[in-house]
Each structure stands twice: as structure tokens, then as C-alpha cells.
Amino acid sequence: MEKIKPELRIFESSEELSSNLADYVLQVAESAVKERGSFSLVLSGGDIPIRLGKLSKEPYVRLVEWSKWHVFWAEENVVPKRHPDSYYWQAMQWFISKVPLLPAHVNPVSPGLSGESAANSYEFAIRQQLKSRTVQVSRSTDCPRFDLILLSLGPGGHVASLYPNHPVLEEESQWVACVSKDESCESVTLTLPVINAATNVTIVASGLDTARPFMDTMVGRKPIRSHPAQMVLPRDGNLVWFADASAASLFLRANEPYATSATDS
Structure with missing residues (x-):
């Protein structure tokens, strides 16, 4: 199928972004539950x-069918479960522990394993979720087809x-991989x-430290492998x-006619 053109939503403040993101997650969740009876959400690190955490407050916490939600992770640092750098632990502190999600529906990467073992174990766990039909299968790639993957744009242009x-970035057969950014950090x-097999992917860019990678990703002037966010195209x-x-x-400064319509929407 032809790739769908990305949609860009720009907000005046980070707080406004968070509120609109919560609205969007709720909208996608309601649609998935109505269509299939469940909702698969994939989290990442960053903010x-x-x-x-917005979803743990009114009116969201009252509107969500929490028993239908299944939570996964797009990335995880190879650290103990309660380590400050654990994205699972961060999600528990800010979000999961504050809402009535079913514990059996939370699917973290197994702690206490080596990077390769953790990747293999998590891929196996996802395959089990496909067998139980908690997660759909993409008809075009046979990959899992999550309902919504939330990503955060990093200062280096990574997601x-x-x-x-x-x-x-060239991996085609594995669903989950172990990555070493440097000798001291595996994820x-x-x-x-x-x-790219997901039904919906959202990338969040916030703060001045992402202005340059956001600009470069939007205009696509850099080699695509140097800005992995450009490679996210469902x-x-x-x-x-x-x-x-x-x-x-930086993007708005270079695209002034677009800036007015984007921020006023």
C-alpha cells in the first residue's frame, strides 16, 4: 500500500501538547476497542x-475502558526493574500505578537478562500476544500491528x-533487537x-534541543540514516x-505561511 503522508500538529506550549496528546490517545483507544474489543499501546522513553500522566486525571481516568488496554514498550534500557533509567519504572511512577490497568495486561521487557536474551524474550512474548489475538497481525508484513506506538524524538534525531x-536500522527479520549505543549502555x-506496521504512530517533539533534528526530519535534507525519525513511515x-x-x-521560521495555519489549528 502507498505510504500515508504524515500529519503535523504544532502547539504553543508543552502543556497544550500533553492535553491534546491525551485526547488523541483516548480517541485511538476508543476506536480500537469499538472495532476489536481491545487496545494495544506501545510506550517509549523520553517524556x-x-x-x-494526564490520563490518570479527570476526565480521562473516568472515560477510559482500562480493562481493554494492553501496554507494551518500544524500547527499554537493560537495567534492573526499579532502576531510574528503566522506562518501565518511569511509566509505573507517572502513569501505570495511577490508573486501573490490569497487571496481566502490562507487558514489560524482562529485567535481569543480557541485552540479547532480553530482546529474544520480548519478541517471544509479543508473538504469544499475537497467538492470543491481543495484538493484530499485519497482513502485508506478518509483523505485529499495534494500535498505537508513541515515540519521542531525541536530540540526535533518534526514536x-x-x-x-x-x-x-537495516534489520528486517527481527521484531526486537538489542542495541549498544556505547560500551556502558545496552537497550x-x-x-x-x-x-512501520502499526495502525497509528505518534512522534512527540518538545523543547529547543529537538528543534534542529525536528527541522532536519521535516525537510528531509539530511541522509535518511542520519535521522532515523525520517524512516518512520507506516x-x-x-x-x-x-x-x-x-x-x-526553526521549522516555523523557515515556513512562515505554514506557521500561522499550524499554530492556529
């Missing part, structure tokens, strides 16, 4: 766990743990085929960017 010019990440799904004014500052 995603903090922003999802999930897909770093610039890393060999994992587990969903690969691009899985991300095959037959929706891609929506949520950016605050700081992250979009």
Missing part, C-alpha cells in the same frame, strides 16, 4: 511517561533506541518493520507528529 547510522528496541497506517513551539521554532 512520554510523564505526558501520559525508540534507533540511533543514527546504527546497523539496526532493547522494536525494529523499524514493527514500528506502510498502511497513520503517522502524526505532535510538536510544541520550541521544537518547531
